[in-house]
Amino acid sequence: MLNLRLNAGNVQNPNVHKIGIIALGSHLENHGPALPIDTDAKIASYIAFNAALESGAKFLGVIYPAHEIKEINHGIHVSLEDLSNEIIKVLKSAKNYLGISSVIIVNGHGGNLPIVTCLYDIEEETDLLITLNSKIIESEGPHGGSGELSMAKVLGIIDESEVKNQTNLSKYGEVGLSMFTQARLNDPKIEESAIDIQENGVYVDEVYGNELLKLAINSVLLDVEKQLDSHYGY
Numbered sequence: 511m512l513n514l515r516l517n518a519g520n521v522q523n524p525n526v527h528k529i530g531i532i533a534l535g536s537h538l539e540n541h542g543p544a545l546p547i548d549t550d551a552k553i554a555s556y557i558a559f560n561a562a563l564e565s566g567a568k569f570l571g572v573i574y575p576a577h578e579i580k581e582i583n584h585g586i587h588v589s590l591e592d593l594s595n596e597i598i599k600v601l602k603s604a605k606n607y608l609g610i611s612s613v614i615i616v617n618g619h620g621g622n623l624p625i626v627t628c629l630y631d632i633e634e635e636t637d638l639l640i641t642l643n644s645k646i647i648e649s650e651g652p653h654g655g656s657g658e659l660s661m662a663k664v665l666g667i668i669d670e671s672e673v674k675n676q677t678n679l680s681k682y683g684e685v686g687l688s689m690f691t692q693a694r695l696n697d698p699k700i701e702e703s704a705i706d707i708q709e710n711g712v713y714v715d716e717v718y719g720n721e722l723l724k725l726a727i728n729s730v731l732l733d734v735e736k737q738l739d740s741h742y743g744y
């Protein structure tokens with residue numbers, strides 16, 4: 511019988527091998543001319559991967575599909591049911607092959623927020639403890655705004671020559687979700703982000719981008735500690 515050396519490497523607590531960290535974003539969504547369509551997936555993956563490196567938890571990659579509310583049409587998205595079924599499929603596979611018993615989902619796309627209503631069913635179906643971490647959505651500000659631009663500068667995925675055109679809202683109305691009138695009427699936070707873009711424009715600041723990413727990574731590290739404490743008796 512092979513004994514795996516669970517304490518090998520930079521691992522504070524062998525129970526960390528029972529925890530998986532997986533990214534969830536959007537790969538097919540317009541973010542203005544300065545940012546790639548998979549900005550959300552890349553930001554979420556960067557946060558998830560670095561949190562896995564720092565904590566020793568298992569990095570499970572990224573989930574492909576994403577959801578979006580019907581009032582916002584700036585990309586290709588799936589129904590909440592389809593996203594939930596895909597998450598169940600991927601997490602069952604991770605549990606089967608890696609023996610994990612809890613997961614932290616790092617969400618980088620605002621349109622996925624309703625998945626929180628499916629978490630109980632996903633936990634039941636997979637028999638996994640699941641934490642949804644959307645910290646970066648809470649702190650990044652408007653869609654395609656200065657927060658995402660600054661993080662994209664850190665990740666090296668920005669086209670800086672196009673930043674001057676990012677707020678040409680007649681062409682790139684998805685920035686700040688400005689063109690989605692009903693979504694702005696329904697959600698004061700979306701309305702606030704659209705006004706922010708119109709009143710303040712956008713800027714790129716690498717220091718700010720690093721601070722946003724570090725804040726999000728530290729938030730995931732705290733979730734790892736909470737899972738170790740509550741689920742594995744730290």
Ligand SMILES: Nc1nc(O)c(N)c(N[C@@H]2O[C@H](COP(=O)(O)O)[C@@H](O)[C@H]2O)n1
Nearest residue numbers: 550579618619620621647651652653703
């Ligand atoms: N894309 C999106 N869909 C929703 O349903 C939302 N409530 C929001 N929220 C706003 O957009 C920002 C996130 O944009 P990304 O999802 O990262 O592209 C978020 O900060 C809110 O301002 N967004």
Ligand SMILES: [Fe+2]
Nearest residue numbers: 549550653654
């Ligand atoms: Fe985004």
